[in-house]
Amino acid sequence: NAGVTQTPKFQVLKTGQSMTLQCAQDMNHNSMYWYRQDPGMGLRLIYYSASEGTTDKGEVPNGYNVSRLNKREFSLRLESAAPSQTSVYFCASRYLLAEYFGPGTRLTVT
Amino acid sequence: KNEVEQSPQNLTAQEGEFITINCSYSVGISALHWLQQHPGGGIVSLFMLSSGKKKHGRLIATINIQEKHSSLHITASHPRDSAVYICAVRPITGNQFYFGTGTSLTVIP
Numbered sequence: 001n002a003g004v005t006q007t008p009k010f011q012v013l014k015t016g017q018s019m020t021l022q023c024a025q026d027m028n029h030n031s032m033y034w035y036r037q038d039p040g041m042g043l044r045l046i047y048y049s050a051s052e053g054t055t056d057k058g059e060v061p062n063g064y065n066v067s068r069l070n071k072r073e074f075s076l077r078l079e080s081a082a083p084s085q086t087s088v089y090f091c092a093s094r095y096l097l098a099e100y101f102g103p104g105t106r107l108t109v110t
Numbered sequence: 111k112n113e114v115e116q117s118p119q120n121l122t123a124q125e126g127e128f129i130t131i132n133c134s135y136s137v138g139i140s141a142l143h144w145l146q147q148h149p150g151g152g153i154v155s156l157f158m159l160s161s162g163k164k165k166h167g168r169l170i171a172t173i174n175i176q177e178k179h180s181s182l183h184i185t186a187s188h189p190r191d192s193a194v195y196i197c198a199v200r201p202i203t204g205n206q207f208y209f210g211t212g213t214s215l216t217v218i219p
Binding site for chain 2: 031040041042043044045048050056058059090097098099100101102103104
């Protein structure tokens with residue numbers, strides 16, 4: 001099992017560009033999550049999906065959209081990137097009370 | 111307002127020292143997690159606790175539900191233990207985890 005995978009690992013964008021961060025899990029988990037991690041702050045929830053076909057906003061959803069394509073995949077889209085979205089992004093899946101994290105995507109917006 | 115507070119923020123220790131990292135939280139929880147994040151690396155779950163104490167190798171995690179407090183101990187610390195340790199809680203209600211800001215540990219040979 002690969003667990004939770006994310007692509008890309010690194011990305012540099014110019015302000016205003018768009019991109020999609022991909023996440024997939026092979027553990028057949030219903031719940032999936034997108035977090036961002038910034039220096040001096042804890043992980044903050046952007047969006048989550050409790051099950052296939054449903055998505056909900058987390059703590060910091062502005063500037064992002066998500067798609068739960070199927071049970072395996074949960075993508076995060078930045079329609080018009082801003083420097084404030086420079087961060088490390090983590091995808092996670094959850095089974096019962098246990099959380100499994102992907103390796104992260106380091107995004108820089110210039 | 112931080113639902114989860116960790117201390118210390120930074121910690122430097124000599125190899126072999128006993129290390130304690132503390133986590134206090136303000137909400138009722140169904141579980142508490144200790145996570146490890148190596149520099150440039152992903153996040154790994156070390157422990158999930160809802161009561162008592164768990165031990166894995168040189169790592170020990172304890173939780174006091176009444177006092178809303180957990181500790182992570184590392185015995186006989188080693189440079190490879192250098193990482194950021196994050197406390198996270200799952201509230202009784204709602205879907206969201208709350209995360210501490212992490213404790214950055216450096217173990218010097």
